[in-house]
Amino acid sequence: MSSKSSNKYIFIGLIVFIGLGVASLIWFGSSLSMTSSSNASSTPKNSPVSYASLPASPILLDTSNLSPKIDASPASKYRSGVYTAAMEYKVPDREINKITVKVTLENDVIKDLSNEYVGIGSQSIQYKNSFESMIKNETIGKKIDQLNLANVGGASLTTPAFNQAIGQIINQAK
CATH class of the missing domain: 3.90.1010 (Sufe protein. Chain: A)
Known part of the structure; x- marks a missing residue:
């Protein structure tokens, strides 16, 4: 086998190897990013929290159901x-x-x-x-x-x- 043809096979093998590496990185990289967000809640309790990762806009909570209901009707004028x-x-x-x-x-x-x-x-x-x-x-x-x-x-x-x-x-x- 000549050195040119062996270099050609090495070159093709290297391209296939790099292609498989990129494909696996794309495939497994997306699943890693999904699992990393689900594992975020499993951080130890005493570990520091990075506030830079929090959203910049405020989080709005619906508290309308938390306030006590006050009956605005006036008290009875007459005794029952x-x-x-x-x-x-x-x-x-x-x-x-x-x-x-x-x-x-x-x-x-x-x-x-x-x-x-x-x-x-x-x-x-x-x-x-x-x-x-x-x-x-x-x-x-x-x-x-x-x-x-x-x-x-x-x-x-x-x-x-x-x-x-x-x-x-x-x-x-x-």
């Missing part, structure tokens, strides 16, 4: 409880009727309501029944100090007496 008030009122046939209103109050809102009647004459029965059929829809779930009812169920005399009883209950609950 069960209150009763009675009012008498005259009807056209010169009778005196009496309505006793019982309210369950919770956080200024009427939770339950019941009425009792005394002295109801035959003429007033239809107005009382009409009033009773509608009064709960007008009051339950509403703030007590926002009630201002007018002729509930057509009961033009019972409704003002009811409103006055509610006024007494408001005073009791203060």
Whole structure:
């Protein structure tokens, strides 16, 4: 074998060797850079930290869920409880009727309501029944100090007496 042909084979072998080296460096170099970042957390606790490797821009954290929730609703104006008030009122046939209103109050809102009647004459029965059929829809779930009812169920005399009883209950609950 001549020295020229042997040099040629050496040269080709060297090129292949360098090519394989570059290819392996590219291949293994990229996987090394990926594993080196995952191994960063395994540095010893007492080893110094290089702040130069930290990002220059600030890191923003969402802390909206960390702040305490404060209920901005005002405290109740009135004490919760069960209150009763009675009012008498005259009807056209010169009778005196009496309505006793019982309210369950919770956080200024009427939770339950019941009425009792005394002295109801035959003429007033239809107005009382009409009033009773509608009064709960007008009051339950509403703030007590926002009630201002007018002729509930057509009961033009019972409704003002009811409103006055509610006024007494408001005073009791203060």
